[in-house]
Amino acid sequence: MKKLYAVIGDPIGHSMSPVMHNDLFSYYQIDGHYMPFLVKAEQLEDAVRGLKAIGIGGFNVTVPHKSGIIPFLDGVDELAADIGAVNTVVNEDGKLIGYNTDGPGFLQGLMNELPSIEGKNILVIGAGGAARAIYFTLAKERAVEIDIANRTVSKAESLIDDCPYQSSSIALSLEDAGKNMEKYDLIVQTTMIGMAPKTMECPLDLSVIKHQALVCDIIYNPLQTKFLQEAEHKGARIQNGIEMFVYQGALAFEKWTGIFPDVKRMRNMVLKQLGGSTC
Incomplete structure (x- = not known):
């Protein structure tokens, strides 16, 4: 049987x-x-x-x-x-x-592009369930510089306060994060912004992104969101949600x-x- x-x-x-x-x-x-x-x-x-x-x-x-x-x-x-x-x-x-297995699954997929997160400046966009799983997993793996950007900053602050693992984290508005994108080696987009059918939406400005930064979007429909398209156009490496x-x-x-x-x-x-x- x-x-x-x-x-x-x-x-x-x-x-x-x-x-x-x-x-x-x-x-x-x-x-x-x-x-x-x-x-x-x-x-x-x-x-x-x-x-x-x-x-x-x-x-x-x-x-x-x-x-x-x-x-x-x-x-x-x-x-x-x-x-x-x-x-x-x-x-x-x-x-x-x-x-x-959401956070560990993200981390294992990430290792294909970024073998070590040690010493990296990381930005997580969003403060929902996926962001929580990814943020806690990265913090547990001793990624110590992880900022959280969210439309509602208080939710990002709550996420940081809830994390039982030690990290140096700042809660940011999406607008403030967009002004400081050159700081980050790894950017992880965890919201539904850009998902089909609203595929032309983008969570924040990527005009000052660091060259060769790794930009991940956990969305996989479409396979390449507008966020990833703009990141690649600016010289970043990209990874979708697959x-x-x-x-x-x-x-x-x-x-x-x-x-x-x-x-x-x-x-x-x-x-x-x-x-x-x-x-």
Whole structure:
């Protein structure tokens, strides 16, 4: 009998995780199947109880349940607890344990372009859930100069105050950050600004960006946002959100199966679904 795996969220029809993970189960000859489940907020506790009852192998959690699911789990690992969000759940001997692979997934994808973050000046744009996961992970990895820019500065300040890991961080408005972009070696855009269908929007001004800085945008639809286009035009290196998506999925797959999968295969599968190049 196939072991069941899943992703839960609302909405869920857009998720590319089922295609990606089912391809991996087939590739590694694992008798498993991954399914999407639409779960409303008021159904979350019942859904978790049901998944546990049927002996699910593990599942992913997407918006809006990453924080709300925590009280319904048997345990949460340290990083996920600090972030206050879970995106991966593992059935460990009948207990559902929550993890967060978003931040570590971003970091692993980042290492392909920037092998070390030591001594780098970093700017994170946004103060939502993705920013929190990435900021906490970078701070835990001893990246000590990490500023946060957000439309509402008080939210950036709260994010800095919440971080349990030591770093030197300043909360900035988007306008003030745009005036000092030449300071940063790594810029990470975590908001939904520039996502389809509003693809002509850009979170801040890149006119004074440092040459050869690395600019990351966690959006992958479109594959190259206006923000990344402008950064590349100014001489920066760029990375879109596919790397984070693929690596967070790879880390989840590893937690479920003990196998760290072929990320190139995963990347090509995602690009194929998005209609982009697989070269």
